[in-house]
Amino acid sequence: MKKSFIEKLDPRSKLFFSLIVVILAIVIPEIIFLSALILVTLIMVIIGKMLKKWISYLSVFKILIPLLFFLNLFFYAGGRRYWGFEFSFLELYITQGGLIVSVTIILRLFSIAGVAAMFIISTDPIQIETALAALKVPWKLAFLFSLTLKLIPEMKTRYKKIEEAQLSRGLKISGGPIKKAKKKIPMMIPFLASIIKYGYELTEALEARDFDDIRERTTLIHLDHGVFDYMMYIFSISLFTLYVYLYLF
Amino acid sequence: MQIKIENLHFSYSDSPTLHSVDLSIDEGKNYAVMGRNGSGKTTLLKILAGLYKPDSGELKVPEGLEIGFSPEDPELGFFEKTVKKEIEFYPRNLGLDHEKLAAETLEKIGISGLQDKLPTILSSGQQRLVSIASVLSGRPDILLLDEPTHSLHRKGEKILGKLLEKFEQTIVFTTHSSDFALEFADKVIVMDSGTVLKVGDVRKVLNDDRILDKAGIRPPGPVAWARKNDIDIIPLNAEGAIEILKGGKD
């Protein structure tokens, strides 16, 4: 598989960039700043040819986003009122303050999730493992973390197989949302069971590799910073300085 | 004529690609689908089951035909507390008399003794039988089984084989076991690299070295034996071979 530019970067420089973005996103609550962060991440994703995958990773949030948006919209009040209603003691209005807060929260979520997704997609699990170890995270922990990244595609496969087994025994998913949810129980139960089973399988695999006995270890992996990595570091630092400067003044 | 496939093409990132598949499945016969891993056997079955839609070509299935499919990993589909309930699932979904059909099926397969047990704690061979029962109980017109002989010991295979012979339904199953196919299938569909290499009578196809070699199928025991001893008739199993020997010596 041909590697894109972003994939070839050293995981440490990507991690550094991601951490800078996350810090900025948390510390600076301005809509324009946050949008610019997302834009920068988006540009990187496009250069790295990961757009489709990036969008599919972020679509995990498609329920959370509207939920957060509306909750904050109505329940945070401040400033001019735009639209709303009163219901006995309940006053629900969309206010200017509420709008700003909602949008800020959503943008913040996107900045952080966006850059995290970019990091995970463009970095081989084994590189993530090494990058984390370079941050002085204990190797075993870093390794287990990279193992959990295998979980999602494995679970997708198993869910599909379970779905097939049930559909081919006449299960029909139809009706309103509640009825549909009920119909999905024959798929949910074995699915949860298979997730638990997967946990046991991983444990056995690690036992078979004498995981518990590992104390120190050497590694074949060789991380090297290249020109583009230094550019990445410089870019990240510049971004940070620029933001802090613009924000404070 | 029950199902007809014409010039079917199908490709999907996770599966082997099928191309130019032409096939007709006749009513009441047992078909063994054989070929290498990755030749498209399971994909073909899933398309017949209606789980995948072909990209192009025709899949002509008579209106209202009920098709039951038992996957390669039976325990993946188990979700009920007892074997009986698991077997009642399919007929219940179809609106049939699920209690009666489940009881009959348990009887037929010989696993009535397991009916109150939790499916997930059974041995792999028992789970296989439960999975087949849970598809049989819906009395589908066509039964599709993916690797049904996997993890069955000889007695389990004989039970399964006898069932397949007894049923009037059309049965299509994938298998690596050419001995099982020889003994219990009527016809063989040989798959190679995503297309059908040959369809024919089981005794003829499994005796054809060219086809067996190309598709990577091992000649069944009786075939190798008949050839070695220069015998024209291919026995279906060891008992059959012994009859031939007895006949010869008398």
Added chain:
Amino acid sequence: MIDITSFSILDKRGDRLLDDIDLNIDTDELTVICGRPGSGKTLLLKAIKGIVSEGLKHEGKIETEGRIGLIFQEPRKQIVRRNVKMEAAFDLENLCYERREIESKIHEFAKFLDAEYLLEKDIDEVSHGEMTKIALLSTLVTHPEIILFDEPLSTLDHTNRKMLLELIRRLKQNGTSIVIAEHDLRDIVGLSDRIILLRDGKISCDGRPNDLKKELHREGVKIPFSWELEVLGGEYGADQD
């Protein structure tokens, strides 16, 4: 060397999944542990490796000498890294081998297994039969004295089966002790020196393959066609090879 003394495995309800096993495997032979699905073969193999599942208790003891490699029934489940070469390097890294030695061992054994072309690939690009090779490679690089295989042939097609049997033959020639759990003996019987039949967790018989034809047939283990003729056919079936 594997020395098993009065070994049992019990489940939560006290049922004995393995019952008082006494067994000694000492030589460079190929031993087959066979029996029906559910007879305890996999449990025994895992126990030899030192893996006893959650919720199971054991009694008795198993002593082993030398490194033991275990190939799972589904090799995919024991592979922990995405890149094939890194997967093969995993155990060596954990044993603190030098980078150069790791590289050379990987290449040496990849050559032995005809697997060199696999080294640059990712696990998701690899076929089922190739997965078995990779699991073997990861094990072989650590120079195990004993290799345990859990039903290695059952999910392989004919072509891959031939390939694996050839590799097992090579291993045997090299002096590795091999223990294989199988319920289908048809392909492996030619290479086996000793067969141990498990029944409901107990050892039912133990000896040379040719001496056990009747017992194996009776137990429902799949045996070569010629053996079936011999067992069933009496005088008619004899001398059928």
